[in-house]
Amino acid sequence: MEIGIDKYSVADLQSRFNLGKQAVYNRLETVGIKPTRVGRRSYITASQLEPLDRLHAHIKQGRAISDFQSSPQTEISPVDPDKTTKLLTSAEISLVDRLNKFTGLLENNLEVLMKLIAGEVSPPLNSTIPTRSPLWYMSELERASVEGWLLTTSEVQQLLGVKPIPHKGTSTYQRGSFNFVKAGKIDGQTAWRVTKHLPPKVA
Numbered sequence: 173m174e175i176g177i178d179k180y181s182v183a184d185l186q187s188r189f190n191l192g193k194q195a196v197y198n199r200l201e202t203v204g205i206k207p208t209r210v211g212r213r214s215y216i217t218a219s220q221l222e223p224l225d226r227l228h229a230h231i232k233q234g235r236a237i238s239d240f241q242s243s244p245q246t247e248i249s250p251v252d253p254d255k256t257t258k259l260l261t262s263a264e265i266s267l268v269d270r271l272n273k274f275t276g277l278l279e280n281n282l283e284v285l286m287k288l289i290a291g292e293v294s295p296p297l298n299s300t301i302p303t304r305s306p307l308w309y310m311s312e313l314e315r316a317s318v319e320g321w322l323l324t325t326s327e328v329q330q331l332l333g334v335k336p337i338p339h340k341g342t343s344t345y346q347r348g349s350f351n352f353v354k355a356g357k358i359d360g361q362t363a364w365r366v367t368k369h370l371p372p373k374v375a
Contacts, residue, residue, distance in 0.1 A: 180215060310349075332347055
């Protein structure tokens with residue numbers, strides 16, 4: 173007889189499963205349950221009754237006790253990506269889409285840039301990479317001569333690609349249409365004044 177909402181005695185289990193006392197204890201041992209003794213009686217809780225009921229059903233189906241698993245296995249279903257997507261708000265989905273597009277563009281541009289550096293491809297016709305005229309340095313020297321700027325040796329070398337060395341017995345170095353005249357020091361380097369000269373016209 174059941175003696176409470178959440179308590180069952182061993183005698184109750186004998187009646188419930190139509191078993192002898194020792195058979196009940198064998199099943200309790202199988203599911204790993206140790207009854208609590210109160211006075212002369214031993215009891216289990218309602219939650220402990222559940223595996224005993226499953227074991228009883230298992231045995232009634234003709235299965236071996238050794239095949240019984242005391243803890244029910246829960247089948248974990250794979251996550252459905254469609255259902256996961258539905259959990260996102262429209263704003264979140266929009267943000268994810270934009271991030272994916274940005275990542276794709278970044279990866280593509282990096283790939284093209286690396287190939288450009290390696291010299292594997294030529295810049296596309298509509299490329300935004302600026303191309304510099306081979307005569308770009310002349311406009312800089314023109315500005316320096318007009319503004320009266322003094323340039324250091326390293327600056328002149330960066331513009332011309334060669335180190336300015338004055339002609340023997342002079343303080344002037346000539347390159348093309350420009351003269352570079354020594355004009356003191358700047359930060360420990362020789363300073364050069366840039367002047368422009370035009371070659372005589374050929375008659």
